[in-house]
């Protein structure tokens with residue numbers, strides 16, 4: 537069996553599970569799943585998981601039971617970038633002390649990734665411009681769309697940061713999408729776009745490919761059809777990334 541990668545989202549998931557008073561019943565929760573990639577065992581994608589490093593960090597604020605959902609895609613970011621992804625459960629009034637420490641760490645320059653800011657449009661930018669010696673820290677609000685908006689509007693500790701609004705249609709990674717998640721991009725896709733905006737398109741593309749494979753197999757799992765031959769180019773691209781991972 538594939539070991540579960542030790543990263544922030546999987547640790548948060550384990551902790552969130554431990555404080556649950558009743559078992560979490562996810563949609564499709566009765567399927568036996570690979571504990572690492574959350575796909576049906578026979579369609580486990582772990583062998584293709586890219587693990588990379590980026591000159592950027594991600595801070596996921598996850599809404600309530602989001603870390604426990606097999607369909608959550610914030611986890612895919614931590615899969616690809618385990619060394620620079622943090623994850624916290626969202627709280628309006630009691631943000632985790634480690635979250636506050638991260639947000640004030642001088643090594644990082646935080647951006648809240650969100651499409652707009654009605655209260656203060658001057659906060660919104662489409663670019664990442666870094667002060668000397670700083671790396672970008674992208675704060676992603678991980679939940680349903682209404683939950684993300686609630687987190688955006690009710691987190692006073694985020695109010696001082698610029699809001700990075702991405703235009704996916706202007707980015708090359710967007711053209712690689714094979715699956716659609718409602719009308720909004722999934723959290724992992726947003727992160728892939730953000731990496732491109734931040735000048736790290738190769739890492740963004742690896743994340744997009746990993747998302748595409750996950751999402752194609754996850755959707756296949758729901759309707760009980762086998763993953764199709766259309767996966768071949770995806771698997772090829774991910775294999776090439778894994779080969780480069782082995783190089784010194």
Ligand SMILES: [Zn+2]
Pocket residue numbers: 538570571572573574575580581582
């Ligand atoms: Zn797996």
